[in-house]
Amino acid sequence: MPKHLIASGFAYQQDHASMFSTKRAYLILLLEGLASSGVQMVTIRQTVAFVGGSVLCTSIIISCFLGALALGYFFGGKTAPEKFSRALLFNLVGAIALFGIGLSYPFVSMFFLSIADISYGLPILGNPLVHLLAFCLLVMSPLVFLLGQTVPLLLNTADQETRKSEAAGSATAISTVGNVVGCLLTSLVLMYFLGVGYSILVNCMILSFCVLLVLRPEKTVLKPMLLSITSLSLAVAFVANVRMPNQLFAATTPYSDIRVEAKDGGKRLVINRSSASFIDAETRQGWPYIEMMKSAIFADDVAGKDILVLGAGGFTLSAEDTKGANFTYLDIDPMLKSVAEGDFLGEPIKGDFIAQDARAFLLTNEKRWDVIVVDLYTNAAAIPMHTATFEFFSLVSERLTGNGKAVLNIAANPRLTDRYSQTMDNTVRQAFSRCVTDITSYDDSLQNLVYLCGKRSSGVDRVARAYFDDTTRVTVDGYLSALHGSAR
Missing domain, CATH: 1.20.1250 (Growth Hormone; Chain: A;)
Incomplete structure (x- = not known):
């Protein structure tokens, strides 16, 4: 050059x-x-x-x-x-x-x-x-x-x-x-x-x-x-x-896009495009799976008992009646409470609210709860990874009182035909002593599966023994169970 x-x-x-x-x-x-x-x-x-x-x-x-x-x-x-x-x-x-x-x-x-x-x-x-x-x-x-x-x-x-x-x-x-x-x-x-x-x-x-x-x-x-x-x-x-x-939107936060819209005679709370909650204007009732969870929570006398809800949604578990229970809602989004009270419920929530990560809260708080509800999602189908593992569910079990129960909402296929649904079902059952599952639909797609589980105990086998032809245990146990149920 x-x-x-x-x-x-x-x-x-x-x-x-x-x-x-x-x-x-x-x-x-x-x-x-x-x-x-x-x-x-x-x-x-x-x-x-x-x-x-x-x-x-x-x-x-x-x-x-x-x-x-x-x-x-x-x-x-x-x-x-x-x-x-x-x-x-x-x-x-x-x-x-x-x-x-x-x-x-x-x-x-x-x-x-x-x-x-x-x-x-x-x-x-x-x-x-x-x-x-x-x-x-x-x-x-x-x-x-x-x-x-x-x-x-x-x-x-x-x-x-x-x-x-x-x-x-x-x-x-x-x-x-x-x-x-x-x-x-x-x-x-x-x-x-x-x-x-x-x-x-x-x-x-x-x-x-x-x-x-x-x-x-x-x-x-x-x-x-x-x-x-x-x-x-x-x-x-x-x-x-x-x-x-x-x-x-009613609010856009570091975690969520939140909006409230009218639907079927009530209001729907939408978080990250997911229908997080619904409340009927007259009955104050929510989605069918929420009513299912409420039936499980209030099946026993809960007056004076402590109930922890991980994943506040629209705070609808206590919107109708607390029946004397002490509700504590926990959600990572601090803006959720003000939006729910102002635009969704139209009244103050019934219970306390803590803005914190669910797993971090359980790790640092050793209080025992009579009921722990787990309803955690980042959008319509995604559960935060650290709140969907055996270790997390085991932590939930540890924070229950001796006769406490966990109520879990898991979006999975009720027919357990895919690996995710099968593994999630097995993960939950491994973390607790006993679980019963209730479903809102048996369609071959993601549905709300409600797990009702008891605290895991070292003195109880995680998997019950089977009944065989060479004993009369099934008849005797069934008869005793029926007597116990009729006595109540």
């Missing part, structure tokens, strides 16, 4: 580098890192209603995020120095549009419902995890790819005296600090106090500020157009993430 071209190229790079102070470059890297981790947190939260919140879902999102970030680093490093400023601007503007629209609830809902309809009945393609992978590859990954190029692009602003290794280390460190702050800010502050919609909007505003920082020293005819596109993207992001969700 001719020396004059090399010299001119070097001069162009120096001019652009001088346009960006070190502090300004570091601020852009910090804010970009903050927004990048916000993408990850928001994607996990927005997809819960459609695929659940299992470790499998999280692993897909994180893998796609890291893959897109690596590609962003790679291709960003190949950008010519004289093009870095323009590339950075277009990446940031494109990221704002993708973030504000692609991760909004209306778009996410349309995407998952459409792909579910298209792939219905198809092997593999109909799996919700495949739908999540498609969403990550088509929406989240391009967004992360654009933001990931920020680090190598801004390396062009480093002073010529600064070593490449030092510049790369500083840029990566600042961006990573932004990642850390972004995770905490988005999940613990923005989502908690403002909701998901405002969290997305705030992150888009952060990226818009980055656009202004890049445009400030730029002398380009594209400045008015880029500012117009950025302003329009923010306006659309506000409508899609704040105005529309506010009309759809």
Whole structure:
């Protein structure tokens, strides 16, 4: 290459580098890192209603995020120095549009419902995890790819005296600090106090500020157009993430999208697209499986007894009458109580409420309960993994009084024709001494199975002995059981 071209190229790079102070470059890297981790947190939260919140879902999102970030680093490093400023601007503007629209609830809902309809009945393609992978590859990954190029692009602003290794280390460190702050800010502050919609909007505003920082020293005819596109993207992001969700939901929290709607002479509480509770306006009764659970709870005299409900739903177990029992509801979502009282029940809940993870509560609270109800779901069919294992159900058993009982709602196939339903049934029966199952329907699909179980005791066999032809035990035991029942 001719020396004059090399010299001119070097001069162009120096001019652009001088346009960006070190502090300004570091601020852009910090804010970009903050927004990048916000993408990850928001994607996990927005997809819960459609695929659940299992470790499998999280692993897909994180893998796609890291893959897109690596590609962003790679291709960003190949950008010519004289093009870095323009590339950075277009990446940031494109990221704002993708973030504000692609991760909004209306778009996410349309995407998952459409792909579910298209792939219905198809092997593999109909799996919700495949739908999540498609969403990550088509929406989240391009967004992360654009933001990931920020680090190598801004390396062009480093002073010529600064070593490449030092510049790369500083840029990566600042961006990573932004990642850390972004995770905490988005999940613990923005989502908690403002909701998901405002969290997305705030992150888009952060990226818009980055656009202004890049445009400030730029002398380009594209400045008015880029500012117009950025302003329009923010306006659309506000409508899609704040105005529309506010009309759809009573609350959007770090855990759930909650809405209340009229149905069959009562109200239905919908959490993450799942019909969590129903209450009849006149009788104050709930879904059939809830009434089944209430029959089990109130079968004995419960006056003065302590009842723990893990998974509050709409607090309908005590909506009709507590019969003198002391109800304690526990749910991970602290906003659920206010929504239920204000929009669903129309009155204060009957009982106490604790906002905490169910397993963490049982591990740290050694109180014994007369009845423990387990009704935990992240969406229509997904039980949180750590509350669907032998260890968790054993912990529930340990927290029962000697004559206490557990009442469990498990969504499974009542015919036990699939591996999940068979294994879940076996898991529950292994964790308790005895269980009886009641079902609302015998359809060959996921149904509410209500397990009524007793406390596991080391002095009682988990599996009762069988009756054989060579004894009269079945007749004698049956007769004694009948006498005991008639005496009551």
